[in-house]
Amino acid sequence: MYQEIMLALKNASTDNSAITVFTGTGDYYCSGNDLTNFTSATGGMEEAAEKGAVVLREFVNSFIDFPKPLVAVVNGPAVGISVTLLGLFDAVYASDKATFHTPFSHLGQSPEGCSSYLFPKIMGPAKATEMLLFGKKLTAREACAQGLVTEVFPDSTFEKEIWTRLKAYAKLPPNSMRISKQLIRKNEKEKLHAVNAEECTTLKERWLSEECINAIMSFMSRKSKL
Numbered sequence: 388m389y390q391e392i393m394l395a396l397k398n399a400s401t402d403n404s405a406i407t408v409f410t411g412t413g414d415y416y417c418s419g420n421d422l423t424n425f426t427s428a429t430g431g432m433e434e435a436a437e438k439g440a441v442v443l444r445e446f447v448n449s450f451i452d453f454p455k456p457l458v459a460v461v462n463g464p465a466v467g468i469s470v471t472l473l474g475l476f477d478a479v480y481a482s483d484k485a486t487f488h489t490p491f492s493h494l495g496q497s498p499e500g501c502s503s504y505l506f507p508k509i510m511g512p513a514k515a516t517e518m519l520l521f522g523k524k525l526t527a528r529e530a531c532a533q534g535l536v537t538e539v540f541p542d543s544t545f546e547k548e549i550w551t552r553l554k555a556y557a558k559l560p561p562n563s564m565r566i567s568k569q570l571i572r573k574n575e576k577e578k579l580h581a582v583n584a585e586e587c588t589t590l591k592e593r594w595l596s597e598e599c600i601n602a603i604m605s606f607m608s609r610k611s612k613l
């Protein structure tokens with residue numbers, strides 16, 4: 388999935404589209420990293436952690452470097468990396484059914500997607516701490532009040548309203564939007580790459596920790612009991 392998303396971003400960065408939109412199908416936006424990856428990895432844990440950190444770094448870099456307006460249409464609950472990446476999007480529109488959850492401490496993990504830097508900047512350190520350390524789940528309206536979400540729509544009219552709006556935005560001059568995005572984002576790029584590298588190094592260590600291994604085992608055993 389990570390490779391497929393990177394390829395889609397690479398194609399979208401050079402095709403004739405004006406803006407790029409991420410959304411989910413069905414009731415959920417995204418449940419985050421596939422936790423079964425940890426148990427299905429071939430080779431040893433160290434090798435898997437090493438490979439995972441390389442993929443993650445490349446994956447997040449492709450969001451940092453994406454040249455066109457990047458929009459998230461959050462149609463339902465979002466968990467983990469699908470939430471942290473939102474700081475790298477240019478606009479985030481959410482249904483009032485959406486929730487935003489980063490249960491990293493519960494999983495023995497640590498933040499990624501540049502959220503350790505961007506979330507405190509966006510929402511202030513105290514609110515970022517509640518999310519990233521304590522795993523507080525935010526409603527769409529809370530996430531909007533804290534600056535992570537651009538605008539919230541009633542779920543009953545979300546799809547209609549948002550696509551009407553995005554189709555209008557997509558008719559704006561593409562080069563102008565791309566150049567304006569570059570002006571807004573360029574001063575932070577170097578910093579974001581450094582933050583991404585550090586988050587990946589930290590996560591690689593976390594994945595090998597007892598806290599993380601126990602949390603993944605507990606998720607898997609819950610799954611097998613259902």
Ligand SMILES: CCCCCC/C=C/C(=O)SCCNC(=O)CCNC(=O)[C@H](O)C(C)(C)COP(=O)(O)OP(=O)(O)OC[C@H]1O[C@@H](n2cnc3c(N)ncnc32)[C@H](O)[C@@H]1OP(=O)(O)O
Binds near residue numbers: 440
């Ligand atoms: C290259 C490596 C990069 C790593 C990047 C680091 C990223 C970190 C993260 O993203 S951390 C966050 C990981 N995600 C989670 O912790 C979410 C866990 N899941 C849930 O909290 C819930 O399942 C839910 C809120 C998404 C949905 O709840 P509910 O509607 O009650 O459904 P179920 O819980 O019954 O789930 C249905 C079905 O889906 C399986 N499932 C859900 N999420 C995951 C997941 N992240 N990985 C694997 N499988 C998942 C769940 O086990 C059920 O499966 P089953 O029907 O039992 O086979």
